Amino acid sequence: AQRVTQPEKLLSVFKGAPVELKCNYSYSGSPELFWYVQYSRQRLQLLLRHISRESIKGFTADLNKGETSFHLKKPFAQEEDSAMYYCALSWGVNAGNNRKLIWGLGTSLAVNP
Amino acid sequence: EAGVTQFPSHSVIEKGQTVTLRCDPISGHDNLYWYRRVMGKEIKFLLHFVKESKQDESGMPNNRFLAERTGGTYSTLKVQPAELEDSGVYFCASSLGLVGYNEQFFGPGTRLTVL
Numbered sequence: 635a636q637r638v639t640q641p642e643k644l645l646s647v648f649k650g651a652p653v654e655l656k657c658n659y660s661y662s663g664s665p666e667l668f669w670y671v672q673y674s675r676q677r678l679q680l681l682l683r684h685i686s687r688e689s690i691k692g693f694t695a696d697l698n699k700g701e702t703s704f705h706l707k708k709p710f711a712q713e714e715d716s717a718m719y720y721c722a723l724s725w726g727v728n729a730g731n732n733r734k735l736i737w738g739l740g741t742s743l744a745v746n747p
Numbered sequence: 748e749a750g751v752t753q754f755p756s757h758s759v760i761e762k763g764q765t766v767t768l769r770c771d772p773i774s775g776h777d778n779l780y781w782y783r784r785v786m787g788k789e790i791k792f793l794l795h796f797v798k799e800s801k802q803d804e805s806g807m808p809n810n811r812f813l814a815e816r817t818g819g820t821y822s823t824l825k826v827q828p829a830e831l832e833d834s835g836v837y838f839c840a841s842s843l844g845l846v847g848y849n850e851q852f853f854g855p856g857t858r859l860t861v862l
Binding site: 638677678679680683685720733734735736737738739740 | 750751780782788789790791792795803806838840848850851852853854855856
């Protein structure tokens, strides 16, 4: 069965420090991995997906199939990065199969001044 | 464009009552999803509509939950009768089409409290 694990419920860092939010997954096929973010009093929104290999708001994430991980990283955290971050998995997306998302528990990131 | 809208934003009902949640997707979006987050647990998929058809309803907890999507536009999720464990935040998401990758856009959620 597909599963996404985010081991940290809360991550607290100081402004300017590097941040890494961990995500591990289990899926036997070719997964599609996503990071979603929910800022305070806002709705869930896509931050980035592994296929696009983009850097969004300074965040990057690399899919490591050997370690089944998709950790989210940013070299210098900003206070406005404080939010809830969710790692999610799907499959067959680019083949046009717009399937459900399987979610991790989420990590609350607090960036302190 | 208002994005995905959900109504109500909050609902407090007693066990055994009925509640109907509504989701209006972004205009023209064929895919509509329902998810639920119960406190302390992961966001869980409930079901997926493609236009008016149920594509995947594998996440529906039991037959107390009934989802419809009239004419392929808005969707309703009815819980009857509600139980305490149904409390949580119900999210709706929509995405555009059936070809290639289509980002899921989320509504603000409906917070359901069953007393």
